[in-house]
Amino acid sequence: MEFEKKEFLTSFAASENYPDYHYPEIAVLGRSNVGKSSMINALCNTQKLVKTSGQPGKTRLINYFLINKMFCLVDLPGYGYAKVSKIEKEKWKDRIEGYLMKSKNLICVFHLIDIRHEPTKDDVLMHEWLVYFRIPYVVIATKSDKISKNQCHQQKIKIAEQLKLPIISSIIEFSTIKKVGIRTIQNMLDEILSKEETTS
Ligand code: GTP
Ligand code: MG
Numbered sequence: 284m285e286f287e288k289k290e291f292l293t294s295f296a297a298s299e300n301y302p303d304y305h306y307p308e309i310a311v312l313g314r315s316n317v318g319k320s321s322m323i324n325a326l327c328n329t330q331k332l333v334k335t336s337g338q339p340g341k342t343r344l345i346n347y348f349l350i351n352k353m354f355c356l357v358d359l360p361g362y363g364y365a366k367v368s369k370i371e372k373e374k375w376k377d378r379i380e381g382y383l384m385k386s387k388n389l390i391c392v393f394h395l396i397d398i399r400h401e402p403t404k405d406d407v408l409m410h411e412w413l414v415y416f417r418i419p420y421v422v423i424a425t426k427s428d429k430i431s432k433n434q435c436h437q438q439k440i441k442i443a444e445q446l447k448l449p450i451i452s453s454i455i456e457f458s459t460i461k462k463v464g465i466r467t468i469q470n471m472l473d474e475i476l477s478k479e480e481t482t483s
Contacts, residue, residue, distance in 0.1 A: 292347040313395030315339035315361030318425040363405035398424035
């Protein structure tokens with residue numbers, strides 16, 4: 284699926300009464316600075332839809348983007364950003380988990396992990412949380428342009444081990460710089476959304 288029409292819908296902070304647009308939602312989850320907003324821009328073939336930054340903590344609200352008037356991509360704040368107060372960290376965590384628990388339209392989570400590093404403690408906890416609550420997810424390993432092909436393979440083995448994923452090939456490599464993974468994710472979205480149509 285090409286993302287022909289994309290529009291910003293809303294930003295949302297509160298942890299009650301999440302907006303209900305009646306469109307299926309795909310949420311983009313990951314630690315601060317992992318590349319969530321950049322991935323949404325890359326999928327939409329623009330630099331401008333979502334603000335990105337080298338400074339972690341750029342996305343503090345939950346942002347909804349409507350794609351092709353068919354589904355929403357939901358850009359979540361990053362977790363695990365060290366440089367904010369404990370209270371602020373808790374607020375972000377509540378926002379993320381509150382959204383994941385309460386959204387009426389969530390059909391899948393894209394869980395982004397930086398391919399250069401082993402998953403952080405927060406990455407593992409968040410993954411276990413998704414599994415526990417049976418929220419469908421896809422693991423996407425970001426910034427693959429930063430290391431060699433062989434290193435990417437080794438890192439994917441480590442990520443699969445840590446997250447207890449049965450197969451390495453279920454991890455999608457992604458790079459906004461080298462435009463790796465964009466087509467795979469677009470095709471996957473076609474599949475997820477067509478399944479949704481037949482079941483709803
Ligand atoms: P928060 O909103 O703070 O949670 O961060 P985020 O996960 O939305 O990350 P964002 O997209 O803002 O990207 C963080 C930094 O990583 C920016 O400097 C991006 O340019 C860079 N970045 C994102 N994706 C890639 C990638 O595939 N390759 C490389 N080399 N850099 C990337
Ligand atoms: Mg962001």
